[in-house]
Amino acid sequence: MNVGGGPLDLEASFVPSEHTNPHRQEITEQLDANSAMATAIDNFLARNRLIFEENCRNQIDNNNLHLQLKIATHNINGCNLLDNLYKLETLLQLMKVMDIDIITLSDTNLDEKKGHFINERLKTQQSNYKIIFGLKDSRKSKGSGTAIIINSKWEKHIRITDRISPYITRISLLFSKREIWIWAIYAAPQDKDDVLQVLGNKLQDIDHNAHTQNGHRTLHIVAGDFNEILD
8 A cells, every 4th residue: 555655554554652641641550559559658657656565565664564463372281491491492383384364372370470481582582472480379380371473563562461260361462443352261170150150240241241342343262171071
């Protein structure tokens, strides 16, 4: 096919020039720019979210969290040898390994005065635990005494320590609108009826006066050796 006397190159005639549609090119460039901007924003938010979460994770102090309380009880059958505290040291190691917060002890054969020296020894070992010793029956060489081992995280919330008898010790942990009473009981065989009678009377008094407890919700945890076998 000839136009103006010369051949027409059809392929060359339909090759689009870069200036063929400037409006279309402008829209394409704008879409590419928007896409790049959206990707940049997503990356920015993703990076900062990771930084935020990591910062929050680093700022969490587990010592200020009280979401779970692990309690155990143990009849230690005497721990009055100050030069050989194998039983207590083994128990403290067990608490650490099993992440136990509180253990109530029965049959310690120790009073607060002798227990003071044990706590001083624990301080020299930089222990994170404190032992609250109750009373001891002065009429008996063995078969009395209670104590409560508590880690430092919970120990700082102690409001009251009440040594009721050589067989009953209790502590109160105070939180915002919440109070937790931990009872350590040893119902020694010869004194079991008397111990349980005192415990029952105390719990009845608490229940009777519950409405006067400043609006605190109170939880009572009673643990120890009751010298009873239940089916």
